Amino acid sequence: MSVTAPLPHDAAPLHVTGGARYIDDIPTPAGTLHLAFGQSGIARGRITAMDLAAVRAAEGVVAVLTAGDLPFANDVSPSAHDEPLLSDGTVHHVGQAIFLVVARSHLAARKAARLGEITYEEAEPLLSVEQALNADSRFEDGPRIYEKGDAATAIAAASHVIEGSIEIGGQEHFYLEGQAALAVPQEGGDMLVHSSTQHPTEIQHKVAEAIGVPMHGVRVETRRMGGGFGGKESQGNALACACAVAARLTGKACKMRYDRDDDMVITGKRHDFRITYRAGFDDTGRISGVEFTQYTRGGWAQDLTLPVADRAMLHADNAYLLPNARIESHRLKTNMQSATAYRGFGGPQGVVGIERVIDHIAHDLGLDPVEVRKRNYYAEAPDADAGNTTPYGQVVEDFELHGMTEALLASSDYAARRAAIAEWNASHDIIKKGIAFSPVKFGISFTLTHLNQAGALVHVYQDGSVHLNHGGTEMGQGLFQKVAQVAASRFGIPLEMVKITATDTAKVPNTSATAASSGSDLNGMAVKAACDTIRDRIAAFLAERHQADATTVRFADGQVQVADASYTFAEVAGLAYAGRVSLSATGFYKTPKLEWDRIKGRGRPFFYFAHGAAVTEVAIDTLTGENRILRADILHDAGASLNPALDIGQVEGGYVQGAGWLTTEELVWDDKGRLRTHAPSTYKIPACSDRPDVFNVALWDGRNREDTIYRSKAVGEPPFMLGISAFLALSNAIASCGDAYPALDAPATAEQVWTAIRRVRNGI
Numbered sequence: 001m002s003v004t005a006p007l008p009h010d011a012a013p014l015h016v017t018g019g020a021r022y023i024d025d026i027p028t029p030a031g032t033l034h035l036a037f038g039q040s041g042i043a044r045g046r047i048t049a050m051d052l053a054a055v056r057a058a059e060g061v062v063a064v065l066t067a068g069d070l071p072f073a074n075d076v077s078p079s080a081h082d083e084p085l086l087s088d089g090t091v092h093h094v095g096q097a098i099f100l101v102v103a104r105s106h107l108a109a110r111k112a113a114r115l116g117e118i119t120y121e122e123a124e125p126l127l128s129v130e131q132a133l134n135a136d137s138r139f140e141d142g143p144r145i146y147e148k149g150d151a152a153t154a155i156a157a158a159s160h161v162i163e164g165s166i167e168i169g170g171q172e173h174f175y176l177e178g179q180a181a182l183a184v185p186q187e188g189g190d191m192l193v194h195s196s197t198q199h200p201t202e203i204q205h206k207v208a209e210a211i212g213v214p215m216h217g218v219r220v221e222t223r224r225m226g227g228g229f230g231g232k233e234s235q236g237n238a239l240a241c242a243c244a245v246a247a248r249l250t251g252k253a254c255k256m257r258y259d260r261d262d263d264m265v266i267t268g269k270r271h272d273f274r275i276t277y278r279a280g281f282d283d284t285g286r287i288s289g290v291e292f293t294q295y296t297r298g299g300w301a302q303d304l305t306l307p308v309a310d311r312a313m314l315h316a317d318n319a320y321l322l323p324n325a326r327i328e329s330h331r332l333k334t335n336m337q338s339a340t341a342y343r344g345f346g347g348p349q350g351v352v353g354i355e356r357v358i359d360h361i362a363h364d365l366g367l368d369p370v371e372v373r374k375r376n377y378y379a380e381a382p383d384a385d386a387g388n389t390t391p392y393g394q395v396v397e398d399f400e401l402h403g404m405t406e407a408l409l410a411s412s413d414y415a416a417r418r419a420a421i422a423e424w425n426a427s428h429d430i431i432k433k434g435i436a437f438s439p440v441k442f443g444i445s446f447t448l449t450h451l452n453q454a455g456a457l458v459h460v461y462q463d464g465s466v467h468l469n470h471g472g473t474e475m476g477q478g479l480f481q482k483v484a485q486v487a488a489s490r491f492g493i494p495l496e497m498v499k500i501t502a503t504d505t506a507k508v509p510n511t512s513a514t515a516a517s518s519g520s521d522l523n524g525m526a527v528k529a530a531c532d533t534i535r536d537r538i539a540a541f542l543a544e545r546h547q548a549d550a551t552t553v554r555f556a557d558g559q560v561q562v563a564d565a566s567y568t569f570a571e572v573a574g575l576a577y578a579g580r581v582s583l584s585a586t587g588f589y590k591t592p593k594l595e596w597d598r599i600k601g602r603g604r605p606f607f608y609f610a611h612g613a614a615v616t617e618v619a620i621d622t623l624t625g626e627n628r629i630l631r632a633d634i635l636h637d638a639g640a641s642l643n644p645a646l647d648i649g650q651v652e653g654g655y656v657q658g659a660g661w662l663t664t665e666e667l668v669w670d671d672k673g674r675l676r677t678h679a680p681s682t683y684k685i686p687a688c689s690d691r692p693d694v695f696n697v698a699l700w701d702g703r704n705r706e707d708t709i710y711r712s713k714a715v716g717e718p719p720f721m722l723g724i725s726a727f728l729a730l731s732n733a734i735a736s737c738g739d740a741y742p743a744l745d746a747p748a749t750a751e752q753v754w755t756a757i758r759r760v761r762n763g764i
Contacts, residue, residue, distance in 0.1 A: 003489035003710050006645035010481040010500075011224065011474075022226050023180035023196045028253055032182075033062055035242055035256035036109035037097040038116045039266070043125035043335040043673025045091050047118060052099060054115040060108030062250060065100040070245060072212040076237035078202060080139075083301035083338065085210070085241050091120065092300035093335050094674050095265035097238065102246045102254065110259070125335035125673045129274055129295045132332035139302045139331040143293075146313050146601030148391040149324030154289025158280025162364055165277070166356050167745040168349050171270035171342055171661045172677075174685050175475075177226025179236055179267065180257035183207075183243035190217045191244050196225045197236040198473050199513035204505045210241040211248045215505075218244075223502035228475035229657075230341030233513045234303055235267045264678045268340030269667060271296045271308050275353040285361050285372035289324035292316050292353055298331055299338035305331050307447055308339070308346035310598055314605060315350035317390055319401050319441040320358070320376040325391040335673050341515060343657065344717045347442055351721050352662075352746065355438055359728055363741045368418070369728070370409065370437045377401055378441070393602045398705045400611040400637050401439050409437070412615040412633035412696070421617070425736040432620050433630075434733025438725040439613045442718040443606030444517055445591055447598065451512040452591035452607075454522035458487065458530035460583040464570030466491060466498045468530070471511030472523040473503045477716060478646035479519045485642060486524045486709060490531035492555035493569050508586075517610070517714035520642060522589055524709035530587030538572055541581045593706075608706045610713045611637040614655065614722035616692070618729040622737060625754030629659060629726055631694035636722070639704035639713030651697050651719040658723020660686035662746045663730070737761050 014020035038055065056064050067074050067086040077083035087098045099116060103109035126132050155161055181203075182194040191211060195203045200220040208215045220240075225232055239256045246254040258266065279290040294312055298305035313327045358376065362369035378399045379388045388396050409415070414437065421433045446452050456470040468487050474480045484498045491497075505511070512522065535555060539562075543550035546563040554561040560572045567575070576583060596605040614634045620627040634655060638647045664684040668676045677683040703711040727748055734742040734753065738760035745752055 003485045003642055004640065005485065005643065007481060007485065007495065007643055008645065009478050010484065021223060022177050023182055023194050024257055026182060026194055028182065028255060029184065032253040032255055033102050033104060033246065033250060034106040034109045035246055035254055036101045036113040037266070038099040038101060038113045040087065040091045040094060040096040040098055042091055042120050042122050043094045045120040045122040047087065047089050047091065047098070048121050049119040051117040054117070055101060055112050058108070058112035058115055060104040061101060061112045062104065063102040063246070065102070065245070071248070073209040075209070076206055076241050077301060078234035078237065078303060080302040083303070085238055093337055095337065100242055100246065102250065106257070127334055127336065127669060127671070127673055129297065129332060132297065132334050133330070137333040139298055139305050139333055144309070144313070144329045146327045146392055147325065148322065148389070151289040151291045151324040151326040154324035155278060155280035155291065158288050159282055160364065161278065161280050162360050163278040164360060164743055166275050166352065168273040168275065168352055169665070169747045170272035170339065170667045171665050172264055172667065172683055173229045173231030173342060175225070175227030175229060175231055178258045178260060178263045179232070179239055181236060181239040181243045182253065182255045183240065183247040184253045185247045185251055189213060190219070191247065193218060193220045193240050193244060195220055195222055195236050195240045196232055197222055198225070198228045198232045198475065198515055199234065200473065200503055200505050201511045202234065202513065203236060203240045206237045206241050207244045211244050220505045221502050222473050225473065225475040229343045230345065230515060231267060233341040233515050235340055261679050264683070265675055266337065268299060268303060268338040270342035270661070271298065271305065271339040271346065271349065273312065273349040277353060277357050279357050279361065281361050283365070284375055285365055285367055286375050287320065287322060290322055290357060291326045292328065294327065294329045294353065296331060297334045297336065297339065299334060299336045301338040303338040303340045305339060308341065310447055311346035312350035314392060314443060314447070315347040316354055318351045318354045319373070319378065319439045320354060321378045321388060322391060327391060336669060343654070343720045345516065347717065348658065348721050351440060352724055355724055355728060359731060360741055363735060370414070373437070373439060374405060392605070394604045394606065396609065398608050399441070400700065400702060401441065401613065404611060404613050404635050404637065404700050405439065408613045408615060408633060408635040414615055417617065430622055432622055432733045432736050433617065434620070434729040434731070434736070435615065435617045436725050436728035436732050437613065437615045438722065438728055439611070440718055440721040441609050441611055442721065444521065444608055444610055444714045445594055445606045446512065446516045446518060447596060447605045449594050449596055452518070452522065452594060453512060454526040454589050455508045455511065456523060456526035456530045456587040457507050458527065458534060458585055458587065460534055460573050462574050462577040464493070464497060464568070464573040466493070468498065468500050468527055469504060469507040470523040470527055471503065471508045472519040473514040475514070477519070477650060478643065479514065479523065481646065482520050482642045483524055483527050486527050487531050490528060490535060491569060493558050517716040517718065519716065520712065521708055521714055522591070524642070525589035526587040528587065528709060529589060530585045533585035533587065534583055537581050538576050541576050541579055542572065608704060608713070610715070610718040612718050612722050614725040616725040616729045618726060618733055620730065620733045620753055622757050625750035625752070625757065627730055627750065627753055629690065629692045632692040633696045634722055635698050635700055636715070636719055637700040637702060637713060638715045639702060639708065640711040641699055642710060642712045644699055647699060647715045648697050650715045652695065654719030655722045656686050656691050658720040659726040660690070662723060662727040663748050664690070666747050666749055734760055738763060740764060
């Protein structure tokens with residue numbers, strides 16, 4: 001069985017037939033109760049009175065809980081303990097949970113939750129970057145600064161200088177399956193929790209705190225999610241804790257799921273950013289120094305804002321060797337939903353900043369942006385003393401983009417198409433076209449070093465079938481299939497002999513979130529370690545039986561070869577069982593070579609880098625700002641891909657999601673802090689018709705220089721940034737309307753495109 005086979009997703013037939021079981025599909029015990037939050041109607045203030053009599057009297061209501069009714073911890077924060085499950089008397093954003101309704105049906109709970117009468121002493125909310133700065137409302141004292149060299153001096157000495165700013169909007173996760181949890185009381189006060197979560201161990205930890213038991217008293221199980229994208233890394237804590245508290249109180253199973261509107265109003269989004277920049281460069285476009293100031297609105301509670309903002313700083317270089325750089329980051333506390341993890345985890349925002357700088361430089365000099373990008377690339381094969389270092393001091397040893405860029409420019413026919421587009425634009429006034437190339441260099445590892453670990457549990461049964469469990473979660477990305485392929489390959493058996501069951505904290509403890517593109521890297525290596533332990537035991541047993549060297553035993557094609565004998569794997573499993581050989585093992589893996597000091601901004605936070613490149617062609621209507629993506633050509637670096645079919649799917653989906661973030665997905669809050677884009681009717685994710693008519697995706701033929709699972713590379717987050725090429729292509733099309741630089745903001749909605757066209761034509 002080849003670990004690199006392009007096999008379909010293991011649950012694909014279940015997905016398309018409706019047979020896949022999600023949290024809301026789990027058969028519930030008789031008498032299961034349903035929960036809903038009563039929510040704040042203001043963004044900032046203090047509760048002065050609360051009348052819940054109508055809520056308690058509503059049909060089907062069993063109990064109504066406020067903060068004072070919670071038996072133990074009132075906290076669902078993943079980090080700073082600043083996020084109460086139910087308001088402690090102060091209100092920090094519209095939609096904050098004030099009270100909890102426990103009822104006999106989902107509909108009854110939702111109806112009753114709207115009947116609460118709450119009186120507030122309202123305060124002016126902090127919503128904008130300016131308001132937060134003026135109030136010095138932050139999650140850290142002052143800004144965080146990472147530096148390399150002397151950017152100010154380099155810029156002052158440069159022959160050319162540009163400066164500008166860009167607004168980068170947030171993004172709603174819009175997973176197909178909303179947030180959901182089910183808690184079932186067990187004997188002795190224990191609790192079983194089914195949660196749609198990327199982080200079962202965090203759910204276990206927070207639930208244990210909420211009901212006052214050790215972590216061994218809580219078991220969390222997650223078979224699959226209907227999408228996560230980071231939105232289920234920490235945002236599921238509130239539902240799981242609420243269900244567990246209510247289940248403990250009532251002795252009944254309790255279930256909670258957000259309706260789509262509630263989900264969008266309550267949960268966090270991608271962090272929006274404002275990035276200002278100043279850069280110095282020579283006549284060829286080579287950057288000598290650059291300064292960035294990054295502002296992000298983190299919402300009302302810290303959640304994951306600090307590591308997200310850190311990663312934005314860590315990707316402010318993207319693919320470019322910056323001899324002198326200064327990156328300043330402001331993490332602002334505002335009265336909105338807590339911004340949280342989202343695919344790329346801050347990296348995309350940092351990459352957009354430097355790509356804007358490169359694009360601006362090329363426009364200023366009248367050069368092809370591709371040439372400016374290539375002139376600023378990291379060296380391909382440096383030594384440690386060559387100065388090929390990031391702004392945070394990591395030597396870039398595995399830079400693939402020189403060869404990838406040339407290959408993609410050739411396969412996409414970039415030069416000829418760019419010339420044809422220039423000719424088109426010269427003769428057409430209404431419909432303008434644009435084309436752009438963008439690369440990505442993305443660091444792979446959690447920046448919180450201790451999270452870079454994983455465990456696995458593998459059993460071989462006496463009939464030769466294999467059962468495995470690991471700490472990663474399946475959210476549609478195909479992690480389970482890849483890890484099953486690893487196990488099948490280690491034992492040399494057909495894939496159908498391997499079964500992966502639901503992620504379960506009772507089987508594999510202390511797991512990290514399935515995030516940071518690390519799922520296959522970490523869990524694949526842990527499963528490999530467990531399988532190899534069992535395989536070595538079997539080999540030693542057979543070698544002794546045949547008076548052979550254990551290193552000569554071979555597992556392949558469903559057979560086990562030892563000396564002159566050949567057995568099926570099933571026969572060997574039976575013999576080993578009869579010979580009292582342990583056929584169960586745990587595996588553990590921790591990522592090597594990592595060393596990171598986030599306060600100093602120095603070290604090696606990433607094990608390796610994944611790369612990609614995209615060329616996108618667009619068309620815009622200059623009268624309306626309406627635009628279309630016409631064609632996308634992508635070449636992505638997945639190392640020695642574990643499953644090319646799944647990886648190409650991740651690249652395609654990542655590109656479309658990234659392009660959606662930067663073109664159509666606009667989040668709007670009014671001046672009272674109310675989210676106005678809170679439903680599919682007001683928030684525009686890309687549809688099938690928004691994908692390019694011509695969509696060419698290929699994987700780069702390479703291997704990871706680092707010792708990863710079968711020399712593969714992570715592929716979850718890096719492709720998301722390939723969508724930046726669509727944003728740059730729109731800017732390129734707008735630039736053809738006049739001489740001024742477009743300075744386009746994101747998302748580049750039709751309104752934004754139309755406004756930028758007006759500015760360019762007026763020379764602003």
